Amino acid sequence: MWTCPVGVQCTARTVVRRFSLDTGVPMDEVTRSQLNRSMAELADGERRAFDPVYRTLWPVLVRFVAVISGDRMIAEDMAQQAMLKILARVSTFDHSGDAVAWSMTIAINEYRSYRRKFGNRATTQGEWTLAEPTDDDAPEAIAIRDNLRDAARAVMGQLRPQDLEVVVAAMYEGQRPPLAATAFRKRLQRALANSRVIWKKYYGDDRTG
Amino acid sequence: MTAPDKLRQRARRAYEWGRLRNGAAKAWPVLPLTAVSYWLCHEPGPSIAIGAVLFALVTGLAWHGRIAARAASAGLKAGIGAFAVPVIAFHWYFTADYCTLTAMLIINGGCGLGVGILLSIESTRLQTQRNVFLLIASAVAALCGMLGCILFGPMGLAGMAAGVLLSTAPVVIYRRATA
Numbered sequence: 001m002w003t004c005p006v007g008v009q010c011t012a013r014t015v016v017r018r019f020s021l022d023t024g025v026p027m028d029e030v031t032r033s034q035l036n037r038s039m040a041e042l043a044d045g046e047r048r049a050f051d052p053v054y055r056t057l058w059p060v061l062v063r064f065v066a067v068i069s070g071d072r073m074i075a076e077d078m079a080q081q082a083m084l085k086i087l088a089r090v091s092t093f094d095h096s097g098d099a100v101a102w103s104m105t106i107a108i109n110e111y112r113s114y115r116r117k118f119g120n121r122a123t124t125q126g127e128w129t130l131a132e133p134t135d136d137d138a139p140e141a142i143a144i145r146d147n148l149r150d151a152a153r154a155v156m157g158q159l160r161p162q163d164l165e166v167v168v169a170a171m172y173e174g175q176r177p178p179l180a181a182t183a184f185r186k187r188l189q190r191a192l193a194n195s196r197v198i199w200k201k202y203y204g205d206d207r208t209g
Numbered sequence: 210m211t212a213p214d215k216l217r218q219r220a221r222r223a224y225e226w227g228r229l230r231n232g233a234a235k236a237w238p239v240l241p242l243t244a245v246s247y248w249l250c251h252e253p254g255p256s257i258a259i260g261a262v263l264f265a266l267v268t269g270l271a272w273h274g275r276i277a278a279r280a281a282s283a284g285l286k287a288g289i290g291a292f293a294v295p296v297i298a299f300h301w302y303f304t305a306d307y308c309t310l311t312a313m314l315i316i317n318g319g320c321g322l323g324v325g326i327l328l329s330i331e332s333t334r335l336q337t338q339r340n341v342f343l344l345i346a347s348a349v350a351a352l353c354g355m356l357g358c359i360l361f362g363p364m365g366l367a368g369m370a371a372g373v374l375l376s377t378a379p380v381v382i383y384r385r386a387t388a
Contacts, residue, residue, distance in 0.1 A: 045228065045274010054220060080216055087220045088227030091274075 031056060032100060039099035042090050053090075057103055058083060064104055068111055068153060078114055082107040098177050101165035108164070112157045115150070151203060158198045163191035225272075232271030232278075238285060239264040239353075242292055246356040249296060255359050263352040270345060276338045277345055283331050284346035287324045288353020291369065294320045295357040313361045314368045317354075321372020324350045329380040340381045347377045 035056045041049035061082055066075035086103050093102060159167065166187045169176040176184050243260025247253055270281035298316050328346045332339040351373045358365035 042224075045272075045278060050221060050224065054217060083216070083220055084223040087224040088230075090224060091228050091231040 032098075036099045039090065039093055039102075040095040043093040043095065045091075050087075053099075054083075054087075057086065057099075060100065061086075061103065061107055065107055065111060068108065070149075074114075078111055079107070081114070082110040085110055097161075098165055101161065101168050101177070104168050105161050105164050108153075108157050112154070115153075151199075154202065155195050155198045159191065159195060162187070163194050166191045167195070228272045228274065229268070232268040233264075235271045235278075235282065236264050236267035236285075238289060239267060242289070242353060242356050245296070246292075246359055249300075250359040252359050256356065259352055259356050259359070263349070263356070266352065267349060270349070276335075276342055280342045280345035281349055283328060283342070284349025285353065287327055287331075287346065288350035291320050291324045291350055291354030292357040295354070295361065295365065295369075299361070310364065313365055317358050317361060317365045317368030318372040318375075321351065321354060321369040321374075322376045323372075324354065325373045325376025329377055332380075340384055343377050343381060347373050 035053065038049040038052040038056070042053050058079070061079040062075055065078045065082065066072050069075050069078060082103075086106050089106065093099070156164065156167065165177060166184065169184070170188055179187065239260060243256055243264075246256040246260065250256060267281045267285055270277040272278075295316055325347060328343055328350060331346070332343045335342055351370055354369040354373070355366050358369045361368070
């Protein structure tokens with residue numbers, strides 16, 4: 001898996017674990033393919049596909065944003081923004097693509113914009129308080145964990161959509177794009193290699209230190 | 210946070226606005242065509258009127274989606290050819306001496322005929338609503354071609370429209386008769 005520093009390994013695992021635990025029943029293949037079909041129809045202008053897409057996507061979006069943000073209240077707001085963005089851009093949805101991965105890419109970008117905006121506001125107002133409740137009591141541990149989590153999120157946000165798709169699929173634990181197991185493994189390997197490159201670009205190579 | 214029913218309404222509005230923006234983006238080739246027509250033909254009134262109608266039509270059809278959007282896209286592609294042929298023919302081949310009524314009708318009518326045949330062939334690939342596709346695509350292509358035919362005046366416009374009509378109407382009538 002990740003060859004990043006130990007803290008990042010923990011962070012990535014935490015995100016995966018929380019995502020799979022909090023989501024409860026993951027989206028099954030039938031629902032996923034139905035969503036793909038409905039999204040393609042909606043992209044073509046079939047208005048009757050609006051409700052199925054909206055109903056299926058909304059809970060997935062809320063859960064996904066809740067996992068990456070770690071805050072249910074922020075998640076609902078962010079999911080609303082992401083939902084509006086997704087539906088505004090649905091005409092550009094590629095029919096051969098995966099609707100969930102495509103939507104989650106938009107959600108991640110939306111969340112990153114929010115974080116950037118929030119960060120700027122905090123800087124100007126001198127508010128350095130942490131937004132999220134934490135599990136660990138030690139202040140150092142909280143700071144390290146939050147920093148590493150933000151760093152991992154930033155790297156994920158920089159990934160190409162196809163790389164993000166496989167990473168998201170791996171996070172879903174079994175809900176993969178229609179690929180052979182070997183092809184999926186290779187794509188995941190490539191996605192992780194790319195994420196390592198992005199990590200090094202921003203944070204340097206920690207293995208030597 | 211917005212209430213669920215309000216969010217649904219906002220989402221629906223965002224979807225429709227998104228489609229409209231996307232439709233306008235798809236109709237962008239109409240703007241340079243209108244500008245070229247305006248510049249070459251020195252007929253601002255007809256150029257702007259046809260350009261505006263064409264832009265609104267393509268945007269509206271792309272917003273509506275389904276077969277209308279596909280027809281608009283195909284009609285626009287064919288229409289760019291229908292626009293270019295008379296303009297190129299007039300500027301690079303025919304001098305003023307050769308620009309007779311017959312030559313003009315042959316160029317515009319032939320161009321319209323060619324576009325109509327191309328669109329008829331394109332429509333055969335569809336499983337359903339072939340005639341609707343052909344009708345919409347022909348209208349868009351004819352309007353595009355008309356932007357170029359303004360050079361030739363009303364006879365040029367009539368030639369292009371007649372060409373498209375002559376090549377598509379028999380196909381539609383035949384399909385209806387055999388359906």
